[in-house]
Amino acid sequence: MITIYIDGSAYEVNEDVILGHVLHEVKSAKFGSSCRGLFCGMGICFECVVKIDDDSNRRSCMTKVYPGMQVKTNSL
Template identity: 50%
Template sequence: MLHAMADAFVSISVDSRRVKTGSGYTVAAALLEIDHVQFRRTSRFSTGRSLFCGIGSCFDCVVKIDGISNRRACITEVQEGMIIETQDGDAQLVPSRE
């Protein structure tokens, strides 16, 4: 269990379930800690997707955070009061402005 590694905790909501997790954890770590392994469902077959690369290169782990879709769980740090929801549908990639 990851809690053994945390010095401080934050409260978050995961699909309307209030949980405490370690401050400084990524959203992906917090979700896996509570056995929430389906981060999003695909639009075509509604199959569950989860953590894949773990470094922000792919978009399998996108979730809705505080009402904003397409947030990568593997590189987003949890914040006090964060509301995380399973995302329905594929990631919508925003083109770079570079």
């Protein structure tokens, strides 16, 4: 298990899982100003973009988790 931070809160997650899937399970996480969820899950629709560390507009469905990653779900 590793620790990642979603909107400031710490979460213990399995290594090697996809961030978008974690965010779907953590029901408080909503994407963008219109509070969308995971939709296509394969990098096509861009609904699930988040800020990861210093990089905005990262598709969470295409990103693996890594220890200490800081995720901001409403970064627009």
